[in-house]
Amino acid sequence: MNKIYFLGTGGSAATIERDNTSLLIRRKEELILIDCPGSVIRKIKMLELDPRKVRSILITHTHPDHIYGLPAFVHSLMLDKLSIKLYGSEEAIEFCCKLLDIFQLREDKILCRINFFKLETQAKFDLSPDLKCNVFKVPHKESSLAFCFDFEQERKKLLYSGDTPVSPQLFKRAAGIDTLIHDCSTPSRFSKIYPYLPTMHTDALSLGLMAQQAGVKRLIPIHFFGELDYSIDEIINEIRQNYTGELIIPEDLTKITI
């Protein structure tokens, strides 16, 4: 059974309840990690999974809350003879190489090898024999990527937005989709206080409206800002003003079935 594990569900500022956002897909015996902030190894172990089963890492973009834990991840596995594929934009690949080189984590004595795969901004590739991944750009950072996973055997599609403001192109792709995991950084009132927010992230009111219009079957908001004062009930109320489908508010270490 394919599962998604939420290793973290918060924004750039972690809280006691929510660490930086990252996801883990379990596909049969292999694990696919999406973004790599801190404590990933510990959280995978807390889920009673084996970090050595991570076969692929996908990077959405190079903001610190999505990538700063990569050197620690590789360092933790340095004695394990592993070959892990890392996928990202050209910018993300260059950034990850530099980050690992700062800590000499691409030297021969490091048995855990990272192999880099540069993704074009409109790409489709096979993550495993019956799991396809479609890649496209979102307007958060120069080369921010969203990933749409096609679980062919189960005939299920899952779209993860990464960090993004409202993107009409993304919601076109989300039309009728089984599961949408989407940036939902704050309730809408903060857009008036911080005018840059709607240019970088999505608020709960807009997300509910766009998801409803797109006919999303199951919506999972994520990346809740920890540095602003609001409750999850406010997020739910704003989404529910428009969205009538299944709504899951994930906590750290929540798991769901695809």
Ligand SMILES: [Zn+2]
């Ligand atoms: Zn972020």
Ligand SMILES: [Zn+2]
């Ligand atoms: Zn970001």
